[in-house]
Amino acid sequence: MLTLFDYLPSQNAWKVRLLLHHLQLPYRTEYISIFEGEGRRPDFLAVNPAGAVPALRLDDGRVLAESNAILAYLAQGTRYLPQDGFGLAKVMQWLSFEQDYVGAIATLRHWTMTGKLERRPAELVAMRRAGSLHALRMLDRELATRPFIAGGAYTIADMSVYAYTHRAEEANLPLAEFVHVSAWVARVASQEGFLHQCHPYSIDPFSGRELP
Ligand SMILES: N[C@@H](CCC(=O)N[C@@H](CS)C(=O)NCC(=O)O)C(=O)O
Missing domain, CATH: 3.40.30.10 (Glutaredoxin)
Structure with a gap:
């Protein structure tokens, strides 16, 4: 097992x-x-x-x-991973994006929820906050054009990007202001067999x- x-x-x-x-x-x-x-x-x-x-x-x-x-x-x-080369590479693109850009939200959430925020230098917190907002802005622009992050279908790229993005409010980030991200969050959460x-x-x- x-x-x-x-x-x-x-x-x-x-x-x-x-x-x-x-x-x-x-x-x-x-x-x-x-x-x-x-x-x-x-x-x-x-x-x-x-x-x-x-x-x-x-x-x-x-x-x-x-x-x-x-x-x-x-x-x-x-069904969660395209078979064709381009579709597969698109999913990989967004998995890499997740690691490079969504991580700022993850860090800010961790610091916020565990009381570490006050122990961090203000410049560092401001950098993570700016990075998080940058990621949310990019996602919002992209998700205005299609239902899922790597194209027309729900894939592991959505699962990955969603994981920290939908918890953004736990990092005191204004998720509701990003209307396309918010609509996508609801779309992802309504998938069959969702956890x-x-x-x-x-x-x-x-x-x-x-x-x-
Ligand atoms: N890039 C890694 C990041 C994994 C990661 O940072 N995991 C955290 C929990 S969310 C952890 O175990 N941290 C403990 C440590 O780094 O010592 C992934 O996507 O799996």
């Missing part, structure tokens, strides 16, 4: 939970308490050298890390700590 290395408030891990849910794939979970340093255990570093969740162990023991790589692996041959449950950092008593 598949094993997902998970930390519940992680939206990177949620992306993988979402796709597993869509595909109705059974899996077991191994929780990694990242703020207690479990990501730095040698046995976990052998799974993901970066020490981060999510990671996935396959039935045959091979392991895969990086949320978007895991999505691409699991989605092969399914609505997300988890706040407050479920983890250690989340106020800095990552080791």
Whole structure:
């Protein structure tokens, strides 16, 4: 059986939970308490050298890390990943975009929800906020032209970009002002087999700590 290395408030891990849910794939979970340093255990570093969740162990023991790589692996041959070369590359384009631009929202959400915002230099917070708004503006322009981020169909690119984008208000970002993003958020959440449950950092008593 598949094993997902998970930390519940992680939206990177949620992306993988979402796709597993869509595909109705059974899996077991191994929780990694990242703020207690479990990501730095040698046995976990052998799974993901970066020490981060999510990671996935396959039935045959091979392991895969990086949320978007895991999505691409699991989605092969399914309706969530185009088969044609251009469609596939478009999905990859938006998976890369997610890592490069949506990460600002993820960081700001993490700092905001775990009380770390006040401990960060104001310039750094302002940079992350500007980066987050830049990402939301770009997404809003793109989503004005088509129903889903990589084209006409719902794909793993939507799952990936949605994961942190739809939590933007938890980072005190004005999501409602981005009307096309907001409409897309509703569209994505209405997909069949969607996983609505997300988890706040407050479920983890250690989340106020800095990552080791
Ligand atoms: N690029 C990675 C980022 C993964 C990541 O940053 N995971 C966080 C939780 S959301 C984590 O485990 N952090 C612990 C650490 O970096 O030590 C991905 O998309 O999977």
